[in-house]
Amino acid sequence: MNEYSPGILKARERILVALDTPDLARAAAISEDLKGLVGGMKIGKEFFTANGPDGVRAAVSGQPLFLDLKFHDIPNTVAGAIRSACHLHPMIVNVHAAGGRAMMQAAAEAAREASEDLEIERPLVIAVTLLTSLDQSDLDEVGIKGPVQDRVVALARLAQDCGLDGVVCSAREIAALRDACGPAFKLVVPGIRPAWSETGDQKRVMTPAQAVASGADYLVIGRPISAAADPAAAAKRVIAELEEG
Numbered sequence: 014m015n016e017y018s019p020g021i022l023k024a025r026e027r028i029l030v031a032l033d034t035p036d037l038a039r040a041a042a043i044s045e046d047l048k049g050l051v052g053g054m055k056i057g058k059e060f061f062t063a064n065g066p067d068g069v070r071a072a073v074s075g076q077p078l079f080l081d082l083k084f085h086d087i088p089n090t091v092a093g094a095i096r097s098a099c100h101l102h103p104m105i106v107n108v109h110a111a112g113g114r115a116m117m118q119a120a121a122e123a124a125r126e127a128s129e130d131l132e133i134e135r136p137l138v139i140a141v142t143l144l145t146s147l148d149q150s151d152l153d154e155v156g157i158k159g160p161v162q163d164r165v166v167a168l169a170r171l172a173q174d175c176g177l178d179g180v181v182c183s184a185r186e187i188a189a190l191r192d193a194c195g196p197a198f199k200l201v202v203p204g205i206r207p208a209w210s211e212t213g214d215q216k217r218v219m220t221p222a223q224a225v226a227s228g229a230d231y232l233v234i235g236r237p238i239s240a241a242a243d244p245a246a247a248a249k250r251v252i253a254e255l256e257e258g
């Protein structure tokens with residue numbers, strides 16, 4: 014079992030805060046404010062492309078890291094990318110399930126090998142199934158047929174079969190995926206909005222407590238915390254709501 018999958022997570026450990034900015038100083042300030050308060054920071058392509066691995070180290074300052082770079086390439090290249098990512102000691106890394114069986118197996122194997130070589134805890138390797146920004150007509154256009162939820166479940170099962178630890182999924186997919194993939198499969202869920210926060214551009218949202226009650230393991234929360242006047246106070250409010258259930 015991974016250090017990061019101790020079974021029952023504490024409320025605060027479930028919260029991964031998305032640092033969606035190219036601005037290193039801003040990301041570092043938010044992260045410093047939240048240190049020890051939440052489960053970790055999520056860093057994606059915007060920040061990474063602007064600031065690189067050294068920027069990531071500076072921004073997260075030792076906190077658990079979800080490195081959200083969604084690798085999708087030939088197996089050899091993805092394996093290399095995962096090995097390089099392991100130098101940042103991430104808690105979670107991810108790939109696109111559409112990269113297929115050999116790519117996902119190579120990713121899982123690379124994470125195992127690199128973490129042994131570096132003597133670090135193995136990161137969870139999770140998959141993105143279908144991007145939630147795609148609707149049925151977008152999927153038809155790229156040749157992906159059938160009901161979205163069926164494709165999501167099929168891709169999650171494939172990821173599990175390839176040795177991956179979980180998937181990123183929308184709140185509305187939690188129940189079907191928990192059913193299909195069992196209790197140990199990690200479900201990492203963005204699109205989370207406390208009742209008191211702005212919905213913004215997120216269309217299908219759930220509150221933190223609803224998402225955990227539905228079976229989410231980790232909650233990816235961006236603007237409700239990062240754009241709050243007082244990010245630490247917003248994080249504490251979310252934690253208190255989770256603890257109330």
Ligand code: C5P
Pocket residue numbers: 031033057144145146181182183203204205213215233234235236237
């Ligand atoms: O600010 P907000 O809470 O909407 O941020 C959510 C984070 O989760 C962003 O980093 C966004 O890119 C990511 N995400 C998402 N919806 C998905 C997948 C990822 O909002 N389906």
